[in-house]
Amino acid sequence: xxxxxxxxxxxxxxxxxxxxxxxxxxxxxxxxxxxxxxxxxxxxxxxxxxxxxxxxxxxxxxxxxxxxxxxxxxxxxxxxxxxxxxxxxxxxxxxxxxxxxxxxxxxxxxxxxxxxxxxxxxxxxxxxxxxxxxxxxxxxxxxxxxxxxxxxxxxxxxxxxxxxxxxxxxxxxxxxxxxxxxxxxxxxxxxxxxxxxxxxxxxxxxxxxxxxxxxxxxxxxxxxxxxxxxxxxxxxxxxxxxxxxxxxxxxxxxxxxxxxxxxxxxxxxxxxxxxxxxxxxxxxxxxxxxxxxxxxxxxxxxxxxx
Numbered sequence: 001x002x003x004x005x006x007x008x009x010x011x012x013x014x015x016x017x018x019x020x021x022x023x024x025x026x027x028x029x030x031x032x033x034x035x036x037x038x039x040x041x042x043x044x045x046x047x048x049x050x051x052x053x054x055x056x057x058x059x060x061x062x063x064x065x066x067x068x069x070x071x072x073x074x075x076x077x078x079x080x081x082x083x084x085x086x087x088x089x090x091x092x093x094x095x096x097x098x099x100x101x102x103x104x105x106x107x108x109x110x111x112x113x114x115x116x117x118x119x120x121x122x123x124x125x126x127x128x129x130x131x132x133x134x135x136x137x138x139x140x141x142x143x144x145x146x147x148x149x150x151x152x153x154x155x156x157x158x159x160x161x162x163x164x165x166x167x168x169x170x171x172x173x174x175x176x177x178x179x180x181x182x183x184x185x186x187x188x189x190x191x192x193x194x195x196x197x198x199x200x201x202x203x204x205x206x207x208x209x210x211x212x213x214x215x216x217x218x219x220x221x222x223x224x225x226x227x228x229x230x231x232x233x234x235x236x237x238x239x240x241x242x243x244x245x246x247x248x249x250x251x252x253x254x255x256x257x258x259x260x261x262x263x264x265x266x267x268x269x270x271x272x273x274x275x276x277x278x279x280x281x282x283x284x285x286x287x288x289x290x291x292x293x294x295x296x297x298x299x300x301x302x303x304x305x306x
Contacts, residue, residue, distance in 0.1 A: 030130035033104055036247060041279035046247035049300055050131065054098035058090045065205050069219065071098050074119050074135030074208020080258065080298045099299045102133060103246030103255040109149060111235030112198070114216060116145050117242040118257045118298065119208055121198070121216065123226065134226065137206040137217035144261060145214050145238065146193055152234040154190030155227065159199070164213060185220055187227040191236055198236075199223060210260065243271040243293065251304040252280065254289055256296045268293045 031050035036043040056067060064078045064087040077099050079087060085094065102120065107113045110124040116138055123132045139145035158178040168174055176182050185200020198216045200223040201207070207219050218226065240263055246253040256271065264270045271293040275281050285305040292301040 030125065030132045032129055033124075033131050034129070035104075035106075042283065043247065044250040047249075048104040049101065049246040049248035049253050050104060050133070051101040053101045053299070056096045056098050058092055058094040058096065060092050062090060062092075063088050064090055067096065067098070068135075068208060069204060071100055072135065072219070072222065073099065074137070075205065076119050076208035077135065077298055079208070080296065097299070101300050103244040103253055103300050104131065105239060105241050105244060107237055107239075109235045109237040112152075112230070112237070114145075114198075114236065114238045115244075116147065116238060116240045117260060118244075118255075119260075121218070121226075123229065125229075132226075132229075134218050134222040135207050137201065137209050137211045139212050139214040140210040143213040145212070145216065146196060147238050147240055148193070150192045150196075150236045150238070152189050152198075152230055152232055152236060153192045154188065154197070155230070155232060156188040156190070157227075158186055159184050159188035164195070167213070183217075185217075185223060187223045189227065189230060198226070242267065242296075243274055245274055246300060251302055252284055253300040254292045254303050255298065255300045256292050257298050258296050267296065 032047065033050060034045060034047040036046040036048070054071065058067070064082065064085065065075055068075050068078045075087070078096075081097065081099055104122060105113050105115045107124070110126045113122045113124065114136065115122070119136050119138055121134045121136050125131065159182075160178060161176040161182050161184050163171055163174055163176060178186075180202055183202055185202055187200050189198040191197050196215055198218065200220045201217040204219055206217055211217070240261065242257045242259050242264060244255045246255065254271065256267070259267055268290060271289065272286070275284050275289070283305055285303050288301065289303040292303060
């Protein structure tokens, strides 16, 4: 108690935040953010680009899947950035950018926001102005993850899996008990839409892939952290936003991901529509923006007109 008496309430709060929420890894921890003030034509104080890209030089026996998990990334984030690199045998000594920087999706809900298009979950801790983010695995073709506004309706440790009727013949059971074969892992956050939830996995290489029957999978180490932070009734917003626009230090950024569910007929036109009519449209370099839309590498790109 003597320690805390030496500091003002604000300093004490900052210490508590740093102790409980900030972590040293590239892709971990919590980040401060500030959405633009809608009353302003352009808000130079807005801060919706979080994180810092890292670098890594591959070593013998590395895989891109190992590099992704070590940096709390999904496989898609490395694969989209380096489509020409063999994910299982990347050449030793290859210098890689670690894409641990993201533009926040727009939201009015706060709580959990899941952007299916980029395979990433954002948890907004609005009370202290911080956001956490985790890579995810999503629904495969024919089992698309649902879009819409929901909330956390259940929390269970070591959950049993109540197998969908269409899969019961495959697994020869109706309910799979907890254990190493259970694809739900050790934690389950059930959503208010029946049959769907956010959970762990018994196959970590599934993160950053289309692998589930509609649920959202996290690395075991990530769902353990998220589970401890989430309370019942937490809002969950599931969106599909392959193109995001962000702001940082008075500059404008774009982040573009492939249209994995085939929902957008023209990704370039879809992206350009996001800036048309905005009061800051004249600040955007349309050539840089169009290039980022065509490349769709998933890394924030500065598209500010100089």
